[in-house]
Amino acid sequence: MLKKTTFLFILLIVFTFEIKAQETTKPVFKDGEAQIVEAFNTPEKWVRHDLFVETEFDTDGDGKLDRVHVDVTRPYQTDTEGLKLPIIYESSPYYAGVAPDVDGVFWDVKHELGETAKERAHPEVKRLGERPIISNSQIKKWVPRGYIVVHSSSPGTGLSQGSPTVGDDNESLAPKAVVDWLCGRAKGYTEPYGNEEVKAFWSTGKVGMTGTSYNGTIPLAAATTGVEGLKVIIPIAPNTSYYHYYRSNGLVRSPGGYLGEDIDVLYDYIHSGGEEPLVINNFKKVNDSDIPKAFKNKRAYSNAMVRDSEMKNGMDRITGDYNDFWAGRDYLNDMAPMKAALLMSHGFNDWNVMPEHSYRIYKKAKEMGLETGIYYHQYGHGGPPPISMMNKWFTHYLHGIENGIENEPNKAWIVREDDKMESPTGYKDYPNPDAEPVTFHLTPGAPEAGGLTTIKTQKQGRETLTDNYSFSGEALARAEITSHRLLYVTPKLKKEVHISGVPKITVKLASNKPAANLSVWLVSLPWNASRRAKTTDNIITRGWADPQNHKSIRESEPLVPGKFYDVTFDLQPDDQIIKAGQQIGLMIFSSDKEYTLHPKPGAELTIDLDGTHLTLPIVGGSENLD
Known part of the structure; x- marks a missing residue:
């Protein structure tokens, strides 16, 4: 039989181990x-x-x-x-x-x-x-x-x-x-x-x-x-x-x-x-x-x-x-x-x-x-x-x-x-499940601003821009008149418009040179130039493409001067609410001063307005534009 002192000692050891087990640090x-x-x-x-x-x-x-x-x-x-x-x-x-x-x-x-x-x-x-x-x-x-x-x-x-x-x-x-x-x-x-x-x-x-x-x-x-x-x-x-x-x-x-x-x-x-x-x-x-x-x-x-x-x-x-x-x-x-x-x-x-x-x-x-x-x-x-x-x-x-x-x-x-x-x-998800694609078409207005409308009408003609990398994208978007970009804007929004998803654009264009940059900005106008303005106040999204890759991004081919090509690509994903009273503007230009190569100014891009359209994912669809 165990002696009493031995038994008490064993109990003390067990008790000590139990206390230590209880004191083990654990996440909470x-x-x-x-x-x-x-x-x-x-x-x-x-x-x-x-x-x-x-x-x-x-x-x-x-x-x-x-x-x-x-x-x-x-x-x-x-x-x-x-x-x-x-x-x-x-x-x-x-x-x-x-x-x-x-x-x-x-x-x-x-x-x-x-x-x-x-x-x-x-x-x-x-x-x-x-x-x-x-x-x-x-x-x-x-x-x-x-x-x-x-x-x-x-x-x-x-x-x-x-x-x-x-x-x-x-x-x-x-x-x-x-x-x-x-x-x-x-x-x-x-x-x-x-x-x-x-x-x-x-x-x-x-x-x-x-x-x-x-x-x-x-x-x-x-x-x-x-x-x-x-x-x-x-x-x-x-x-x-x-x-x-x-x-x-x-x-x-x-x-x-x-x-x-x-x-x-x-x-x-x-x-x-x-x-x-x-x-x-x-x-x-x-x-x-x-x-x-x-x-x-x-x-x-x-x-x-x-x-x-x-x-x-x-x-x-x-x-x-x-x-x-x-x-x-x-x-x-x-x-x-x-x-x-x-x-x-x-x-x-x-x-x-x-x-x-x-x-x-x-x-x-x-x-x-x-x-x-x-x-x-x-x-x-x-x-x-x-x-x-x-x-x-x-x-x-x-x-x-x-x-x-x-x-x-x-x-x-x-x-x-x-x-x-x-x-x-x-x-529930991104893009917003309630977003629906809405297609916008162009009406002429260069060198000022043309229209951006959901109503498609034929025979809108063609408009031409002249490349010049020395003008920033912001300067082009804010300019009232310039030949270095084409700008198309909606009427003033009667209520806020929620864009959620990936905008897509098709630009039908011809170049007078075998190669040209193509840049697209989607902007909210008028431009907020105050010091406290955020980027989101004006730039909705952007995109860039090489017209030489109109068939595939794996294979490019020189452009035939004067020949029209359909260039389709996605703009950057976005989820933004454009406030009532603003206008949504589509700006098409060539070299983007902050992003693309800077070829010698002078290349001309001619845009076929009937063959160019923009698709925006809008929460509530076209009904939300009324």
Whole structure:
């Protein structure tokens, strides 16, 4: 028999273990959201460390599988109490610094269409940052709520090995490798070339990704691999196709604010890695004869193989056509394996990464039967969903809390024109299910303004504009009389008009030259020129196209001067309410000073008014125009 003292001692031990079990720190949830837990909100005790995860590719020419640099920030209870938590993961090419802004870094846009511009400058990035911290983003927001935050530098940036390929497969496979490591399927090491392994013993194997712009592209890239464990992604203003970023319907078109940028410019901008010497051991992807005898380092190797070979041969600034190079950097083409839930976020007035980038992915994911949601606001680049919305998505898919988000009747949230970002209006879907296509036709009026009407009448004639890139789009829209654009406006609206969806236009035109830019703006008039005016006060949406690609964006053909062609294309998606008393204006012009190439002024575009029409998705249809 046990002695009394021994029995009491055993009881004390059991009681102590029960108390400790009760004191184990756990996430707390309220109203379907993870709450800040004081025991997690202790930055001075957070465990921070870094490692190098091995990928399945070699893109820096050393014959070894590339490793990407990863950092981890987690509550100390993951060490002291054996606590396992889900992960919020962000990856970026920007963490270690970017190239300086030097003269000549962008392509010269002042040349004739179809001509080659002079070679541009190639600035080198000076790498920033020290181990173990790659970034502090997301940490203060999510670690106190019971998550582990992980960052990684993209291939060829920071301390990550490999080459930056700007949208090619390794930028999908790199974050996949990190998710695989978090789920115990890939190897992590303490050093870039060492053999001491690191295990993610604190991971539940459930991962969510988020980020803005390029950092928002990478979650989608990872999700297209179908990697197990990546449960949900919240991309914010992501670039989902580099063709759609640098081209538009066959036209060489810059992203807003970066005239003359192209994919090779972005390559140089992010290439902060590859400073270590290159030791040539084994080349798997190219023949020995294709490789220069020596490179001073891996950066030089990547420049030669990626920027000066693959990109130079594939990007095609001459025709602007879509090709296999661009198809390989279009994530819409890679979505079949995707399983992660998707909450997209974008601004309707983002003229850098334009709103079509999110809509095209949201639409496809919805068709695939994935859990989807979309949040749009009326501002520019960036802008995450409200923290409460993000929290509910992460809480449901990563902590497994049944908060009903997958059953909500509204799949779209739109920040209305005068609302705050955290107060969007819910709709059943985007585009608004009550939107109906309404077709508008043109009546003459050049060089002033013609009419935009739902009534179609024949024999409206033809009108001609003369290209001149020196006038901005705003200046053309505000001009009372000018020969450098054609403008067609509706009567003053008797009541507000809600546009929701993707406008489409067909322009029947002839050019007096074999090539010409074609630009279209949809504007709200009169122009609000006050200092406090928002972009949404005037610009409804825009679009650009190359008339040479009237048959296909993969094949262009020189225009026969004087011959008319039908050019049909989508404008950027929008959801905007145009106030009563305003007029909707369709402006057709050639070179767009802020976006297109700048050929010598003088090209003439003649528009056949009878063959040109605009289709707008209007909530309530044509009846709402009365």
